[in-house]
Amino acid sequence: MDIISNLALGFSVALAWQNIFFCFVGVLAGTLVGVLPGVGPLATIAILLPITFSMQPDSALIMLAGIYYGAQYGGSTTAILLNLPGEASSAITTLDGYQMARRGRAGAALATAALSSFFAGTIATIIIALFAAPLTQVAMAFRPPSYFSMMVLGLVASVVLAHGSILKAIAMVLLGLLLGIIGTDIYTGSARLNMGMLELADGVDFVGLAIGLFGIAEILRNLETSEKREVLSTKVKGLWLSLTDFKRIIMPSIRGTAIGSALGILPGGGAMLASFAAYIIEKKVSKNRTEMGQGAIEGVAAPESANNAGSQTAFIPMLTLGLPSNAVMALMIGAMIIQGIQPGPDIIMKQPGMFWGLIVSMWLGNLMLVLLNLPLIGLWIRFLTVPYPILVVSVMAFSAVGIYSASGTLFSMYELGFFALLGYVFMRLGCEPAPLTLGFILGPMMEEQLRRSMLMSRGDPTVFLTDPISLGFLIVAAAALLLIAAPAIARKREEAFSEE
Amino acid sequence: MHTTKLNGDLAAGILFILFGGWFCGSSLLGLSLGSAFRMGPGFFPAVVGGLLIALGLIIALNGWMAKATEVDLATVPWRAVILFPVGLILFGAAMRPLGMVVALLLLCLSAAMGVKGMSLGRAALLSLAITAVCIGIFNFGLGINLPLVGDWLR
Numbered sequence: 001m002d003i004i005s006n007l008a009l010g011f012s013v014a015l016a017w018q019n020i021f022f023c024f025v026g027v028l029a030g031t032l033v034g035v036l037p038g039v040g041p042l043a044t045i046a047i048l049l050p051i052t053f054s055m056q057p058d059s060a061l062i063m064l065a066g067i068y069y070g071a072q073y074g075g076s077t078t079a080i081l082l083n084l085p086g087e088a089s090s091a092i093t094t095l096d097g098y099q100m101a102r103r104g105r106a107g108a109a110l111a112t113a114a115l116s117s118f119f120a121g122t123i124a125t126i127i128i129a130l131f132a133a134p135l136t137q138v139a140m141a142f143r144p145p146s147y148f149s150m151m152v153l154g155l156v157a158s159v160v161l162a163h164g165s166i167l168k169a170i171a172m173v174l175l176g177l178l179l180g181i182i183g184t185d186i187y188t189g190s191a192r193l194n195m196g197m198l199e200l201a202d203g204v205d206f207v208g209l210a211i212g213l214f215g216i217a218e219i220l221r222n223l224e225t226s227e228k229r230e231v232l233s234t235k236v237k238g239l240w241l242s243l244t245d246f247k248r249i250i251m252p253s254i255r256g257t258a259i260g261s262a263l264g265i266l267p268g269g270g271a272m273l274a275s276f277a278a279y280i281i282e283k284k285v286s287k288n289r290t291e292m293g294q295g296a297i298e299g300v301a302a303p304e305s306a307n308n309a310g311s312q313t314a315f316i317p318m319l320t321l322g323l324p325s326n327a328v329m330a331l332m333i334g335a336m337i338i339q340g341i342q343p344g345p346d347i348i349m350k351q352p353g354m355f356w357g358l359i360v361s362m363w364l365g366n367l368m369l370v371l372l373n374l375p376l377i378g379l380w381i382r383f384l385t386v387p388y389p390i391l392v393v394s395v396m397a398f399s400a401v402g403i404y405s406a407s408g409t410l411f412s413m414y415e416l417g418f419f420a421l422l423g424y425v426f427m428r429l430g431c432e433p434a435p436l437t438l439g440f441i442l443g444p445m446m447e448e449q450l451r452r453s454m455l456m457s458r459g460d461p462t463v464f465l466t467d468p469i470s471l472g473f474l475i476v477a478a479a480a481l482l483l484i485a486a487p488a489i490a491r492k493r494e495e496a497f498s499e500e
Numbered sequence: 501m502h503t504t505k506l507n508g509d510l511a512a513g514i515l516f517i518l519f520g521g522w523f524c525g526s527s528l529l530g531l532s533l534g535s536a537f538r539m540g541p542g543f544f545p546a547v548v549g550g551l552l553i554a555l556g557l558i559i560a561l562n563g564w565m566a567k568a569t570e571v572d573l574a575t576v577p578w579r580a581v582i583l584f585p586v587g588l589i590l591f592g593a594a595m596r597p598l599g600m601v602v603a604l605l606l607l608c609l610s611a612a613m614g615v616k617g618m619s620l621g622r623a624a625l626l627s628l629a630i631t632a633v634c635i636g637i638f639n640f641g642l643g644i645n646l647p648l649v650g651d652w653l654r
Contacts, residue, residue, distance in 0.1 A: 051642060165509075167559050171516045174552040178523045178545055185541035192531055192541045193523065216584060223577040223615065389615045393626055396584065396611040397604055397634045400591045405644040413592030417585030424581070428571050429512040447544040459537030 003129060006356050010129075013058055013357025014364055022059040026066020027365045031373060033067070034074020035380045039391065040088075041071035042434075043218055045331045046210035047395065049338070050402035057339040058354040062361040064335055068328050069121070069311045069362065072271055073369045076113040076304055077380055081106055084384075089271035089307040092279045096292060096299025103295050110377060111241050112297055113304040114370045116253040120305035121366035123257045124264070124312035128319075128359050132348065135320040139345035144452035145464050149473035151446045154323045156477040157266060158438050160484050168431045176439020179204055181447055199411040206334045208412055209440060211399045212419025213426075213433040214327075219392055220424040249301035252282055256302040260309030265316050266325065274310030275303035312362055319355060320345060322445075327434035330441045506571040509563025516556030524549030580614035587611050599650035600639070604631040 013019060033044045045064050052060035075090035080097035093113065100109040142150070159169040182193045183203030194200035241249070259281060260274035282302035283292050292299045315332075317323045322343030324330035333343045341351060348355045373380075403412050423433050457463035464470045523545050527533070531542025587610025594603040608627035612618055638644050 054642070054644075165559075167555055167562070168512060171512075171552060171555045171559065174548050174555065175516065175519055177548050178519070178552065181545060187539075188532075188541055190531075190541055193526060193545060220577060220580055220584070223580050224575040389612060389618060389622075389626060390630070392615055393608050393611045393630050394633075396587065397608055397630050400588055400607055401600075401604070401634055401638050401644075401646070404592065404595060405638065405646055410589070410592035410595075413588040417588045420584060420588075421581065425515070426512075428576070429508045429515070430571075431512055450544065451539045454536055454539060459535060461536065 002133070006133070006352070007129060007360060009352060010356030010358075010360030013353045014062070014360040018056070019059050019062050019357065019361060020364070022055070022063040023066050023361045023365050024368060026063035027070035027073075027369050027372070030067035030070020031074035031077075031369065031380065032383060034071035034076075034090075035078050035383055036386070036391070039395070040214070040218065041068050042327055042331065043211070043215040043395070044071070045328060045335075046207065046214050047399050047402060049207045049210065049331065049335060050406045052335055053338060053406055057336070057341055057351070058357045060335055060339060061332065061354065061358050062365075064332055065315070065358060065362060066365045069308060069365060070369060072304075072307050072311055073114070073117060073373055074380065076117070076300075076307075077110065077373070077377060078384065080109045080113060080300070081377075081381060082384070089275050089311070090303075091272075092275050092303045093300055095279070096294070096296050099293070099295030100297065100300065105295065108241055108245055108297065109300050110374065112245070112249050112300045114374055115241070116249055116256065116301040116305040117308040118366050118370045119253050120257040120260060120309040121312060122363060124261055124309040125359060125363040125366075127261050127313060128316055128362075129356075132316060132320050132355075132359070135316065136345040136348045139321050142345075142469060143467060144449045144456060145467040146469035146473065148446060148449040148453055149464055149467075149470035149477070150321065150323060151442050151449070153473040153477040153480075154317075154325070155435075155438060155442065156480055158326070158435050160480050164430055164432065166484060168429075169435045172426070172431050172433070172435040173439040176436035176441075177443035177446065178439075179209070179436070180440040180443025186444075186448065187451065197411070199409060203444075204440075205403070205407065205412055205415050206338070206440070207406065208403055208415040209419045210331055210334065210437065211403065212416050212421075213423035213437065215395055215399055216416070216420035217423030217427055217433065219395060220420070221427055222388070223392070245297055248288070248297050252286065252298040252301040253305040255282065255285070256305030257309045260306030261313045263306075264310030264313030264325075271307040271311040271314070275307035278302040278306030308366070315358075315362075318343070319347060319358070322347075324438055324441055327437045330437045333441050506573055507563050508571040510560050511563075511571070513556045513558070513560025513563055516559060517553050518556075520549045520552030520554075520556055522549075524553060577614070577616065579616060583610045583614035587614070595646065595650070597650045597652040599653060600635065600646045600648050601631065602650070602653075604634055 014023070029044060029048070030041060033039045033041060044067050048064070048067070052064065072089055075085055076093050076097065079085045079090040079093040080101050083094050083098040085091040085094055097109045097113070100106065155173050159166055159173060182200055184190070184201055185192050191201060256278040259278045263274040263277055264271070279299065279302055282298055283289055286292065286298045288296050288298055314325050314329055317325050318329040318332055322333065322345070324333050336343050341347065399416065400413065403416055426433055453463055454461070464474060527542035527546035527549060532540035533542045533546060534540025587607040590610060591603045591607035594606055605627050608630050609623055612623035612626050635648065639646065639648065
């Protein structure tokens with residue numbers, strides 16, 4: 001069967017020693033940043049992007065992916081032991097996980113988090129393997145108008161599911177689109193919108209933009225509050241589950257995996273949304289729902305499986321359609337473009353080794369996380385005692401050297417500083433930087449597909465409505481926007497996000 | 501207690517109007533728009549910039565009229581806001597003439613002094629340590645090709 005030979009190819013790539021090594025480095029770095037509050041996977045991937053320039057494309061993506069799902073594991077460790085979510089997607093795990101730890105069941109909670117995550121990771125890997133290839137077949141039928149409308153839908157969805165004000169999120173997307181097309185016009189070859197700066201001929205540097213917006217701006221934000229972190233010395237015992245515990249986590253894990261897998265594929269979805277949805281649903285359907293919030297093991301299993309499944313199925317639209325469903329995926333696409341790989345449905349044909357290798361490496365990485373993390377928990381907790389100034393200065397030094405080694409120009413430092421300040425200003429004004437990144441990545445692609453569509457239709461804009469696939473995307477996008485504008489749903493949405 | 505507050509929505513709206521205005525304006529004035537059939541380089545940025553202006557206006561009006569999210573300016577870490585970019589520019593400027601060691605020291609010192617309550621002595625120690633680690637990782641570990649000692653010092 002096709003799947004078997006594809007997976008065999010994947011294993012042969014993922015098991016190459018350098019890929020095992022980079023997968024290991026990725027999950028290790030991911031766990032570390034997952035443990036440390038204030039440094040997220042976005043910032044880490046951005047900071048490590050320049051290092052991947054000299055790597056093989058498959059190794060680069062395998063490492064960056066490892067950071068992403070590794071962070072889910074690390075985040076849940078601190079959520080359970082310290083009531084401190086290292087990652088936004090583990091925030092809901094604190095509810096029951098920390099209660100379990102307070103009752104001396106920290107070991108069971110950690111084992112639950114690890115096992116349900118591994119279960120979810122395995123299922124999600126199979127889902128990707130099964131659905132990725134057929135989806136690319138579908139995408140092959142896309143014409144330029146369909147692509148354009150698909151990107152519109154992707155951007156709309158990322159807005160609908162973003163935090164806070166929708167208007168601001170849309171504005172951030174538009175600004176991202178505009179920043180993305182600075183540089184040289186591909187059709188005429190003429191320079192545009194560069195303010196007379198020749199350094200911008202190749203466009204705004206994506207790495208500088210990402211590190212500035214997510215890495216340094218986040219640090220500035222964290223420096224606002226100089227609270228001292230307390231580290232409890234919790235002794236973790238009994239890192240295994242009793243048979244009753246084991247039975248109790250089976251159904252929540254399956255439900256969590258299903259919810260996570262579904263929400264992960266949605267544009268704008270991903271790990272965080274998945275974990276919240278899984279917890280809320282578990283609270284409605286679980287046999288032990290009365291215990292939820294007071295240390296129920298289901299309250300750990302459901303969100304932990306969901307966030308891991310969601311973080312992995314988020315790769316499906318990225319790998320098959322070239323459509324980033326969240327900011328991390330936008331960074332992954334950025335990494336591909338830097339490697340000279342054009343994202344889109346061609347990847348599976350042109351880079352089968354990378355495609356399947358990445359998928360298999362995700363499963364291997366999950367396995368590594370289970371085997372590694374449980375014994376190393378004490379070590380991770382000790383990282384929390386690292387004083388913040390050390391972290392601040394290290395991030396600054398790493399970012400600067402990484403970017404400079406790639407660009408070799410003083411200009412790249414201006415860019416980095418500019419986006420750091422811009423990112424900080426936007427965060428303070430309640431504008432999330434993630435939609436901007438999506439817009440930045442999609443800007444040039446959207447413009448190209450728009451211009452192609454118009455050439456195709458000889459200037460007739462109704463082509464977006466007469467192309468059936470395009471029409472479908474536009475209807476869904478319009479429906480999503482209308483729904484969210486409806487007052488009743490707008491209120492619900494506010495409630496859902498205020499729970500975070 | 502006196503605190504300086506800023507109307508967040510109004511400020512965000514104005515920022516968007518400025519950005520949109522710049523993109524839209526420079527596309528309309530300096531780039532060819534082309535036709536719907538053959539779009540010029542200015543078409544897309546002019547339209548998207550126009551949309552951004554419109555949204556910025558709505559956001560700013562919203563903020564001006566009613567329940568604005570207020571931003572407290574007193575919590576802004578001014579030292580870091582000023583010293584971080586300064587450090588980055590010093591780093592970039594010092595790299596060629598002075599080399600990576602000096603450039604990194606300058607950057608680390610500025611970054612460390614950006615943290616509230618940092619003494620010069622501790623900042624210096626921290627900078628030395630992180631410079632050493634960085635050079636170890638990048639120059640010897642990853643083998644990137646940046647000169648440790650710059651042109652002027654050789």
